[in-house]
Amino acid sequence: MGRLRCDTSALEPTVLQRPLKLQCQDGTSVDIAVTNYSGSHISFVGRLAV
Secondary structure: OEEEEOOOOOOOHHHHHOOEEEEOOOOOEEEEEEEEEOOOEEEEEEEEOO
16 A cells, blocks of 8 residues: 555546556556645555566
8 A cells, every 4th residue: 555646636536546557667567546636745555567
């Protein structure tokens, strides 16, 4: 779980309602679910992708 502080005003809200996949530089993939967002932050939970 975590929180990103960023400008999210340019993002379409429907994009944040779908599952997201984070691809790390070391090749690890993480499935992300956004739990809360505003114009200045995104809160999420995640788990390693299989």
